[in-house]
Amino acid sequence: MSRIPRSALILGLAGVLPFVWGVLTMVSPALAEWTIAAIGPRFVGPYVQLFYGAVILSFMSGVLWGFAARAPQGQAATGYAVSVIPALWAFFMTGGGPQAAGLALVAGFVGLLGLDALFARWGLAPPWWMALRILLTALVVLCLGLGLLL
Numbered sequence: 001m002s003r004i005p006r007s008a009l010i011l012g013l014a015g016v017l018p019f020v021w022g023v024l025t026m027v028s029p030a031l032a033e034w035t036i037a038a039i040g041p042r043f044v045g046p047y048v049q050l051f052y053g054a055v056i057l058s059f060m061s062g063v064l065w066g067f068a069a070r071a072p073q074g075q076a077a078t079g080y081a082v083s084v085i086p087a088l089w090a091f092f093m094t095g096g097g098p099q100a101a102g103l104a105l106v107a108g109f110v111g112l113l114g115l116d117a118l119f120a121r122w123g124l125a126p127p128w129w130m131a132l133r134i135l136l137t138a139l140v141v142l143c144l145g146l147g148l149l150l
Contacts, residue, residue, distance in 0.1 A: 002127040012136050015056065019143035022049035026150040046098040049147045053105040053140070054090035060112055061087035067124040075122060086112050102148045106141055113137045 004012075025032040025044040032044045042051065061084050068079025086108060093104035116133040119125045 002131075004128045004132045008128070008132060012132055013139075016136060016139045016143070018048050018052040019140050019147075022046060022052075023143050023146045023150070026147060046102060046147050049144060050094060050098060050101045050105065053109070053144065054094050056140075057086040057090035057105070057108050057112065061085070064115060064119060067119045067122075070124050071122065079119070079122070079124065082115055082118070085115065099148060102144055106144050106148075109137050109140050109144070 021035075021043070022045055025035055025048070026046070035044045042048065064083035064086070065080060068076050068083050071079045089104070089108045089111065093108065094101040113133055116125065117130060120130050
């Protein structure tokens, strides 16, 4: 595996912050109260994790679509078809309350990692992609898991 470019690593880790923030506001009532007063209730606890998680799964569908655009014509169609799975998963599976939505997002991010591996195996992702995706997925799943337990 190649070294993850610094900018990709920093921006990827920054993208985990809303998941971490959700956990922090679940364990700190004072932080939750401050957040509600300062920026609104949508940015605390499971709400920020669930809403942002659905956004990120949709974003990652776009990333995979971009990888598919680099594929040979026959493989591109398969790539386009599977690239929309994370967005559709987020759309259809995140209802039913915070517990069900949290579990669905955990499954969605684990499934996304499988799709990342598929695109990497096809040679469409950069050589450092899986190192970044494994790290970010582990952090996101940890935060979502804590959100389910708290």
